[in-house]
Amino acid sequence: SAGTAITTGNYNLLFGSNAGGALTTGSSNIAMGLTALDTATTAGGNVAIGGTAGTAVTSGNSNVLLGYAAGAAITSGSENIGIGIGALDAIITGSNNIGIGSSAGTALTSGGDNYLIGSNSGAALTTGSSNVAIGNTALDSATTAGGNVAIGGTAGTAVTSGNTNVLIGYAAGAAITSGSDNVAIGTSAMSNDITGSRNIAIGFGALSDDVTVD
Numbered sequence: 001s002a003g004t005a006i007t008t009g010n011y012n013l014l015f016g017s018n019a020g021g022a023l024t025t026g027s028s029n030i031a032m033g034l035t036a037l038d039t040a041t042t043a044g045g046n047v048a049i050g051g052t053a054g055t056a057v058t059s060g061n062s063n064v065l066l067g068y069a070a071g072a073a074i075t076s077g078s079e080n081i082g083i084g085i086g087a088l089d090a091i092i093t094g095s096n097n098i099g100i101g102s103s104a105g106t107a108l109t110s111g112g113d114n115y116l117i118g119s120n121s122g123a124a125l126t127t128g129s130s131n132v133a134i135g136n137t138a139l140d141s142a143t144t145a146g147g148n149v150a151i152g153g154t155a156g157t158a159v160t161s162g163n164t165n166v167l168i169g170y171a172a173g174a175a176i177t178s179g180s181d182n183v184a185i186g187t188s189a190m191s192n193d194i195t196g197s198r199n200i201a202i203g204f205g206a207l208s209d210d211v212t213v214d
Helices: none
Strands: 012-014 030-032 047-049 064-066 081-083 098-100 115-117 132-134 149-151 166-167 184-187 200-202
Touching: none
Parallel strands: 012 030, 030 047, 047 064, 064 081, 081 098, 098 115, 115 132, 132 149, 149 166, 166 184, 184 200
Antiparallel strands: none
């Protein structure tokens, strides 16, 4: 039942079977949906709306999780925003992440400070941090990569471990894998295989031939 374990916790709003079912001293939580926030004990200031949203949160604070299974694996991670079915659903201890869109940041575990907007954006990120991905499947193959900015559908879609790339435009840097410190601005700029670093391409299709030099 909802909120049956509360002892000294205050200002909690709990709706749904087992919503907030383990809360004891946690306060100012909102849980709406089947098993939403159902393992949280001392957690506070969380908003979880949707079936199994935030279902694993124990001590994490100030998370906003909207959508079925949003943030479903978070335990002690805090200040995450997950909006969409399965958004940020693998985060355990990661904090300060934003995932908006179906399966945005769906593989993140301990990565932090990522901003992922769009269906499947940053979908493979695990421990990568400080990435910005805006657009359908932007940075969706990155795992440990950090400090990348990818704005546009499929921008940086092949990046795995490359760091601090700036990719703006549809399919910009779409084939970069481990290359770092590249700047690609324009549709399909640097769109072919690039494993090198410190390249600059500005304009439609600029530097779209294979490049492996540093």
